[in-house]
Amino acid sequence: MNILVIEDEHKVAQALKEGLEHENYNVDLAHTGEDGFFLLNSEQYDLLVLDLMLPGRDGIEILKTVRKKKLSLPVLILTARDTVEDRVLGLDSGADDYLVKPFAFPELLARIRVLLRRGRENQTFQLQCANLKMDLIKRKVKRGENDIILTLREFDLLKYLLRHQDQIVSREMLATDVWKETNRATPIDNLIDVHIARLRRKIDDPFEIKLLHTVRGVGFIISEESP
Amino acid sequence: MSFLPKNVRTRLTLWYVLALTFILIIYASVSISLVYINLRNNLDDQLQQDYEIVENLMRVMPDGSVKIESEDDPYFHERWFQIWSSDWKMLYESSPFTGKSLPSISREEESTSGFHFQSMQLNNNVRVRILSGKINIEGKWLFIRLVRSEERLWNELSGFIRLMLIALPIAIFIAGFGGYFLTKKFLSPIDEMTAKVRKIGEENLKERLPVINPDDELGNLAHVFNDMLERIQKSFERLKRFTSDAAHELRTPLTAIRSIGEVGLQDYKDAKHYREIIGSMLEENRRLTHLVDNLLFLSRADAKTLDKHLIKLELKSFTQETVEFIQALAEEKNQIIIIRAEKEITVIADRALLKQALLNLLDNAIKYSPENSEIIVSVDTEHNNAAFIEVKDNGPGIPEEHHEKIFERFYRVDKGRSREMGGSGLGLAIARWAVTAQGGKLTMESKTGEGSSFRITLTLT
CATH class of the missing domain: 3.30.565.10 (Histidine kinase-like ATPase, C-terminal domain)
Structure with missing residues (x-):
């Protein structure tokens, strides 16, 4: 998978490149709109990560030209502005998704995965990690032979974690996707931590192998291996 | 309206000088007319008195001629009168005025039954007032005509007009001048306020405008201005405090990140240790992000763009x-x-x-x-x-x-x-x-x- 990242801030660009390469993507970097445009015309990419505030040609302009040329690659925009108008402008200009800076890297990875997989979402009714099994139809959770009773919220939380198995999930992702809280000024970090702790008490505490791990400063991961 | 002067004081003065002039001109015209009418009425009264005297002293001789009794009376030396017969012959004319001639009796004079007054300019530019009347003496119609010069009337009138012409401009001038200074006096608080407001900037927002008379309009204006200044000052102070508080709050996580990083680099430790350090830095970063999100929310709230x-x-x-x-x-x-x-x-x-x-x-x-x-x-x-x-x-x-x-x-x-x-x-x-x-x-x-x-x-x- 080839990804082009157009981002003028060198440190951020480098971090993105390294992080994405770690996930086995091929990454090209462009620091200006012109460079990025040149690369877009000469190479074949599967995804474009585009910063909106660029020197020279700005992101929206590039986005519009890309769409005018009928290039159909998915575009994820990064922006420091998160007013509704800015989002609408970005999406109207042909972006497929946006992330507001500062964003959590796991969230970027998750969004990229969704964009690259778009159209072939696999419908599963069973989620599993080691011997932890979740039946989405019967709404039942088992660890080995033991039934685990979860509240609605805990169930949703576990479902989300299992869907992103072996990937780090940030608090922002949980806030927007599980708690449906889009306002970043509403502090629900404590709430998330409490629910994670409860979930851990139910699915991990009685068992020897721990599945739900906290990655300090980043988020949570459900995985057989400790990160 | 570009021809009007820019400042209010001059404009105000001009306007009421204009109004005053207009009023004074009407006033002058009315008084001049009244004086004229009055003088003419006086003249007419005198003519009428003369007429009665002449009527009483006049005798018609059997031959048709007219004689005035006591002709030597000095009263008649200064009077100019004529007596005409109904067939347009002048029967008598008082002696001292024969050098001057009057036109013949007009149809109008003739047809009037009572007294007929008329003003006339003689060929030597003398304005006169003529009273003519008809009397019937012993079956014969006679016309009596009395003439008085209007010279005094016109002298008095022109004197009055001259007085008006001198007095009016002086009055207007004095009123305008006085008005200009009065306006200046009334508007001076505005000048003071302007000067004061001009000096108020962000450094001396504490200053207030002088309220000279709290009850009048200007006092009210100054009051309103002061209230506004008060509000501006308060919000300015709030803003200043907010900025310094925000900077302060940002400092705490920044200090933590810096210390954690610097201390972490002091020694060579294992990877687990560094993961801890980075995690801890990320936690502080998270606090920073939260703070910035909250600040953004509030600034949007202030700007009312939410x-x-x-x-x-x-x-x-x-x-x-x-x-x-x-x-x-x-x-x-x-x-x-x-x-x-x-x-x-x-x-x-x-x-x-x-x-x-x-x-x-x-x-x-x-x-x-x-x-x-x-x-x-x-x-x-x-x-x-x-x-x-x-x-x-x-x-x-x-x-x-x-x-x-x-x-x-x-x-x-x-x-x-x-x-x-x-x-x-x-x-x-x-x-x-x-x-x-x-x-x-x-x-x-x-x-x-x-x-x-x-x-x-x-x-x-």
Whole structure:
């Protein structure tokens, strides 16, 4: 998978490149709109990560030209502005998704995965990690032979974690996707931590192998291996 | 209107000088006419007296000629009169005036039955007033004509006009001049105010305009200006404090990141250690992000660029949902949140904003109440026109001296403790804004040792 990242801030660009390469993507970097445009015309990419505030040609302009040329690659925009108008402008200009800076890297990875997989979402009714099994139809959770009773919220939380198995999930992702809280000024970090702790008490505490791990400063991961 | 002078004083003076001139011209014309009429009436009275005298002293001789008795009377030396017969012959003319000639009797004079007055200019530019009358003496019609010079009349009149022509401009000039100075006097507070306002900048916002007479319009203006200055000064000070507070708040996580990083680099440690360090830095970064998000929210709130979506909202179920949302936090501290809501109340509100406000209040209540305590959330109406949601905690309460400032940004009752609990100091400020943005009120009652209650009041529609 080839990804082009157009981002003028060198440190951020480098971090993105390294992080994405770690996930086995091929990454090209462009620091200006012109460079990025040149690369877009000469190479074949599967995804474009585009910063909106660029020197020279700005992101929206590039986005519009890309769409005018009928290039159909998915575009994820990064922006420091998160007013509704800015989002609408970005999406109207042909972006497929946006992330507001500062964003959590796991969230970027998750969004990229969704964009690259778009159209072939696999419908599963069973989620599993080691011997932890979740039946989405019967709404039942088992660890080995033991039934685990979860509240609605805990169930949703576990479902989300299992869907992103072996990937780090940030608090922002949980806030927007599980708690449906889009306002970043509403502090629900404590709430998330409490629910994670409860979930851990139910699915991990009685068992020897721990599945739900906290990655300090980043988020949570459900995985057989400790990160 | 570009030909008008720019400054108000000159313009004002010009306008009323113009008005005054107009009035004075009318006044002068009327008085001149009145004087003229009066003088002419006097002249006519004199002519009439003369006529009666002439009528009495006149004798018609048998031959048809006319004789005046006592011709030598000096009275007649100065009078000019003629007596004409009905067949247009002049029968008599007083002697001293024969050098001058009058035109013959006109048809008009002839046909008038009583007295006929007329003014006339003779060929030597002398204006005269002529009285003619008809009398019947012994069956014969005679015309008597009396003439008086209008010279005195015109002299007096022109004297009067001359007086007017001199006096009026002087009066107008004096009035204009006086007016100009009066206006200057009345408008001088404006000049003073202008000079003062010009000097007021951000450094001396404390200065106020002089109020010379608090009861008049200018005093009122100065007063209004001062009120505005007061408000500007206050918001300016608030802004300054806010900026320095914000910088201060940003410093704390920045210092932590820096120290953690610098200390981490002191030694060579294993990877696990560095992961810890980076994780710890990321946690601080998270605090920074939160702070910036909150600040952005508030600045958008200030700039009024946040969109509101007012909908019909049922408060009882809304409160239940919101409490449920945050319930887990209370459960961790073994606290019970009791909802007291008797009836369903529907208001018009922005769901997201109201939720944010209520969540902030509940979050505070949970944070500051001890373990195993109760938090009471009441939903009810008051005074038939308002609905409220009240959150009452069993915390330590808020001392009186903090009541005023509790809703200010970054204000904390107990600075150290609040930060430890992860408070940004913006929660209540955001809550209050979120409530007032939809036309509600957020108020607080608290006594030390008796807990605090925060009340969101919304008007019922």
